[in-house]
Amino acid sequence: MNRTTLAAAFPVTVPVLMGYLAIGMAFGLMLQSIGYGVGWAALMSLTIYAGSGQYLGVSLLAAGASLPQVAFLTLMINFRHLVYGLSMLEKFRGMGWRKFYMIFSLTDETYALLSSAQAPEGVEEHDFFFWVALLDQSYWVLGSVIGSVLGAALSFDTTGVDFAMTALFLVIAVGQWKAAGSHLPALLGGAATLASLLLAGAEDMLLPALAVIVIALTLLRPRLDPDWNREEEKSCP
DSSP: OOHHHHHHHHHHHHHHHHHHHHHHHHHHHHHHHTTOOHHHHHHHHTTTHHHHHHHHHHHHHTOOOOOHHEEEHHHHHTTTTTHHHHHHHHTTTTTTTTHHHHHOOOOHOOOOHHHHHHOOOTTTTHHHHHHHHHHHHHHHHHHHHHHHHHHHHHHHOOOOTTTTHHHHHHHHHHHHHHOSSSSHHHHHHHHHHHHHHHHOOOOTTTTHHHHHHHHHHHHHHHHHHHHHHHHHHHHHH
């Protein structure tokens, strides 16, 4: 373990640490409330590691949903990760076997960190990315286990605890807004989502909104990404 890289990555992940402990505990509490203990909480957080997917999983387990239902709903709720992955292709290039873990661990919050954080001078960039992702998942697993243990030891009313994930997302979104050089992507995303909600309804809004956002950002990439323009200029004869 490279302590220098770990020391550089940890401060960047502190906001996620605070959030993941809280929402991980909420997940553990909810899972415990339907009869699944600490082992299940740890296993789901290690192998699924999708906050919204795991929250959904609690409801599906409680309802006794079929495997096809689980697969379809999980795909729909996590479809946005297709967009995340496409935008990270260059950053993950050359990471070897670690690339597979980076793809697996690309949650909303980790994506937000990796898309804006820069490795300090003297720290290898790919090592830095890897430790950011690994630390984030460790926080989620720890929070899930703590929540499950507390749920087994104490009586909790879990009504409303799933809002913790929405609150964390809003906190990170505000930080990204303040740090961003251009607010155009966020405004486009908001406008596309609102239009999709009004035209398609709450049940069917996700895919149209994502499609519009991907197309718009692809068309506007030369304006939004100076590095892309420089690469294009280098490739020209």
